[in-house]
Amino acid sequence: MxxxxxxxxxxxxxxxxxxxxxxxxxxxxxxxxxxxxxxxxxxxxxxxxxxxxxxxxxxxxxxxxxxxxxxxxxxxxxxxxxxxxxxxxxxxxxxxxxxxxxxxxxxxxxxxxxxxxxxxxxxxxxxxxQPIEPVEIPFEGNTLPAYFLQAPGDGEKKPTMIMVGGGETYAEDLYFWGGAAAVDRGYNALLVDMPGQGATPFEGMHHRFDVEVPMGAVVDYLLGRSEVDPERVAAYGVSLGGYLVLRSAAFEKRIGACAVSTPIVDWHQALIDAMPPLLRSAPRFLFGALTKLGRLFSPTQQVAFEKFFEWQVGARDIPDALEKFRPWKVDVGEISCPVLCMVGTGEAATFKKQTYACYAALGSPKSLRVFTEEEGADAHSQATNLRLAHQAVFDFFDEVLARPETASKRRLAGGA
Known part of the structure; x- marks a missing residue:
């Protein structure tokens, strides 16, 4: 271990x-x-x-x-x-x-x-x-980089999944995190970087709490495509994408279902909970010194934190980033679409805590899937068993996005 x-x-x-x-x-x-x-x-x-x-x-x-x-x-x-x-x-x-x-x-x-x-x-x-199509989605005078994967078929409108990654992913990564699995099951897929993700900071874009705004542009683009069934649009978010998708679903009612791994409802609190106790109450001017002297983060983590908090978020340092994250919250009571909450037993305690809190607070149709060590899927975002994660995600989408004539047959599992 x-x-x-x-x-x-x-x-x-x-x-x-x-x-x-x-x-x-x-x-x-x-x-x-x-x-x-x-x-x-x-x-x-x-x-x-x-x-x-x-x-x-x-x-x-x-x-x-x-x-x-x-x-x-x-x-x-x-x-x-x-x-x-x-x-x-x-x-x-x-x-x-x-x-x-x-x-x-x-x-x-x-x-x-x-x-x-x-x-x-x-x-x-x-x-x-069927070539994967690079696309650029217009947004606030810039563009969001994305890829559109078209499901095989005879021109019929198909269900479509919007895939959103986390703090360390690029749109290209999402082919492996969900795009390939979507096409295998007859779904179109749109793999997209939201502001602050992937290479968007090269273009001056940074993470923002109100991700429903860029998501609205993404859905607008998607519904302009003839291959997409507007009644069967789902969103799948991994890692920080769990927050991005949940927050979007609370506002963007054109999303018909979502799956999130993990369901983050308060990103600021998640980061505070994950910090060593020494840092939680440390004055800002001592934060950097305590981090280095106490060797609280590995050198690998330090590179990742610098890249995320400063380059992607646009903050001066971690304390500044934490202030920017205060409004990063989701009112799950506003979500009306079916939600699949996913978490691994090997994840940090703060992620597990927020998963169960999110699931309890949801008033819409919901399902909870806990992945275990025995399944080889207990890691963050099921990184160590993508096929099992995709089995759970797309079985869920298949059921909740069923055509109207089969709606009476929909059945959601209530627990893991």
Missing amino acids: SKKRTGQRHKNKIYFEDSELDFYLQAFPLGYQTYGGATVGEVFYAASHINEKDPDSWVEEWSNLAARVEKGAARSLERGHAASARGAYLRAFTYYRTATPLLHASDPRFRATWEMMRSCFRRAAGLFD
Whole structure:
């Protein structure tokens, strides 16, 4: 078992002693393998050459692997082997993506690596039998980056899932977190970065509490597409996306169902609860010194926090970010659509606490799914068993988004 730290996201160590590095290994390359985004041999070859006490070692090994796989993809494409090229470009995307968590936003390699990972994903996207379509959704004089995945069929309007990620995801990641599973089940999918997510901070966009405003633009765009059944639009949010989707559903009534893992109803309180007691009452001017001297966060966490709180949120430091987060709350009593609440037993106590509070407060049709260690799915957002998570999500959507003639047959499970 790995050492328990502030911000726990999983219980079981697979390879690295550093809990965060081990989570990244499980969530990204090993998780993305589920839908063709990695191979075990490539992943563990790179991992075996990493010195986890040297952040540059992590970046270099994943970047080197990505470059090798990308070259192989290009060779296959030149020779007309589209399926091989598609698979290799997906893997190259994953490996470049896995390098990014340990790159500071100010490091020139960060943007360069993001550009390479996006390029690989888009090359793969164009090689599917039904190409994945990059789209830009107009919003307040800027655009939200997204991808539209069209369900197979004969032109009939289909149910559609809006997929929203968390504080460390990019729109491209969401193919693995839900997009591929949606298309497999006959759903269209829109994979979108809200302000502050993905690469939007490069364009000056930051996280905002009133995410229902950009979500309104997303739904407007979606309902303008002929492939979309406006009566069967669902939203699925993972990690911080749990807050973003829940908050949106409280205002945006065109969302017909939502699934959230985890259901965050008060983001400010979740962060306070997760902090070491020493920091909760610390004066602002001592916050940074206490964090460093007390070694309260691992070096890996420090990079992630700097990137999230300062680059993505637009705050000066963590205390400033906490002030910005005060209005980040959801009135779940305003939600009228069916909601699936999901949580893993290996997650931090604050996430479990908010999940049960959200489920208890919901007045709309609801279901609760608790994922366990025995299922291999207890990690944050079910990162270690995406197929099981998708089974729960899409079985739920299938039932609650059923056509009117089958509405009388809808049945929701009341508990885990």
